[in-house]
Amino acid sequence: MNDLNAPLGKNLPPKKHAPKTSPSPPTGRGFALILGVIFIGILALNIYTFIDTHKDTGTLVVRLPEPEPIEIAEAESEPETDKPEVEVIYGQPDANLSQEPIIAAERETITEVSPGGPRIITIRDPQATEIGQPDGQRHRPVQSALEETDAGKLPKRTDDGRRPVDIYARPWSNAGGKRIAIVIGGLGLSQTGTQRALDQLPPEITLAFAPTGNSLDRWMGVARKKGHELLMQIPMEPFNYPQVNPGPHTLRLASSPETNLENLQWAMARMTNYSGVTNYLGARFMGEKQAITPILEELGERGLLFFNDGSSGTAGNLGADAARARVPYAAGNVIIDSSNSPDDIRTKLKALEALAEARGTAIGTGSALELTVKIVSEWANQAKKNGFEIVGIAALASDPERKR
Template sequence: MRRSTNGRGDSRGMEPVGDGIDQPLGQSRRRGKAVSLPWSRILLVFCSLAIFATSGAVALRERPFREPPETMASAEDSSARAESQSARPAGGTLLTDEDRVHPSLIRLGPDAELSSRNVIVIRDPSSVGQHPRLAHLPDRALIEESETGPLPARGPDGRRPFDAYARPWSGARGARIAVVIGGLGISQTGTQEAIAKLPSEITLAFAPLGNSLMRWMQEARREGHELILQVPMEPFGYPGTNPGRYTLLTQASSERNLENLRWMLSRMTNYVGVMNYMGGRFTADRQAMTLLMDVLHERGLAYFDDGTSARSLAQEIALAKGVPFVAGDAVIDGERERAAILAKLDELERIARARGFAVGGGSALEVTVDTVAAWAGEVTKRGIELVPVSAVTFDPERTGQ
């Protein structure tokens, strides 16, 4: 190999052969010079470390970073919302442009209507009933255990069985009809057929002297029915006409009537209220009915008067005591023939169109159940909504009257 020399015999322009022979191809042969990283890579590494540290802090933090909405609102906004709410009527109004800048919560009454999609409604939890899948299970917060069995009771939060066990409905303002079919629990076959054939909008009333009431209650609730309990009361002509054991009597002591009433109320759960079974004389007695309404108010139950006695004081005393109340407009199966029952149902339709709602009552007879089931499939096509009895009940606690 030819080597260049400079006249002094030393080689120039070439490094020693062994110098850098172990270096990988493509890398600088000069020693001691640090390899520099681009700034973009350094920034990427730094950001990755920052994201990792932030994620760890969020995962290990005991409370979320976001504070609850109520703590974020300023005192000024809260004052403005309070003034805005105080100026609104009880039923609620539409939001104005100012409201959209400073949103406010509107408490709606049960009869309030919404005519705008821009309104956000936050409902009172006490007005919400059971989830359909849990409707057959009693709410333990609304039960008082007693020697005779579970008694309905108001919950610690003020909820009532009337609120919790009411069947939901559309809330529309059209013509509505509520039909109550009673006498369930007496005949096992009749009870089973009524639950199976009648649409879920029909309210079912159980007799306290019936059999297997808790089992039938659960089956009826699974099918979506709202329930009430029939309470036998003294009729005119008693004891010749006798509703049966545990009947509430005008001449019985208050203690005796309370004992009988407690026994009947504990026969089943998940019902919204009671109704009279017979009771022409009892419902006309002020002292006797006052005792009954005091108990219903205390336990958060409604009262349905079947409307058969013109001398009944039920409405007057119920409203004075704050008990939800509704009266029947017609007994649909006074005559146990299909044509007569249909005539009464037609009468309910006329009342509903004129007044907005109507209430009818009947018994779990085969002809009644079959006729009502067939009629229910047609009446909605005529623009009438079938609703549970609670949907047409006047509730003094909600109206403030």
């Protein structure tokens, strides 16, 4: 029985307490969690240390510590040496020349292949007169070699003495041997015929343009890009004039020297980038010294060559007159297409080969007829394989000024 006078709870049985125990160590999962929290905290602290607020855009840029620089030894680059000047020509190699590049201390001249011709390399005397334009510039006239006149732009010597015959000539090897030049005239008169000639004729063939042709500047550009040397045809009085009429602006015996010079300049201004002029007909005119001398003097002053295509059958003293006028001069030996027979044309070309075999050089002339173009194209590539070098007309001109 409980004592009623005892304080409240005094007579209640004492409470039982759970025995005291030490805390249990954390489990593996809890330990990993703790380490993760610590790692994140440390990482956040490090990132915070390297955070920089971008003042212009407000973008937070995190900068990590830069790695230690690694020293790399740089090889000293050797200074560039001047490379030999390279020019492109075409032709047949000397038998002693290999087909591999020649390393030479002197100036190097690389011969490029046209269809049917092998690749050759020759060395030209660096003291010789500079011939030709650089690749990629042949279709552009050299402005310093042009003169503005009432007739138009006319070729002239540059202030430093270079002549159009040197600037626009097709380079050649100077290797000697058997050399042949072919001049095909009448370019520009027929658009179809001109395009066909440019498509088919190898670049060694010299092309002569008629002043009455169309689009001559455009055709000049195409022909020069392909590597052809060019001439401008000048209409001259033949026998039986006017029944045989070369066309407008013909140079005539009845005309005054001033008129003939005006007509000459009219023709020369029709195109640029040519090395010289050639006659169109003109047997009577070229046979008269008083008529031809002012023309040769004008050409000599301007630095152009004169090519006698051989159609006149006269003008025996023309070469001597040209030399006195300081004009590079060449004359054709064989008219290859005096008939329209394929066999005759091939026979004439064989005659050119025989002449080159005997004398070392030969010059043929022809017209831009479809048959002529086809046969000359086939012949030229075979002739190169047979040891003949096909050259531009300037290569075979007797030149009172050129250094050889």
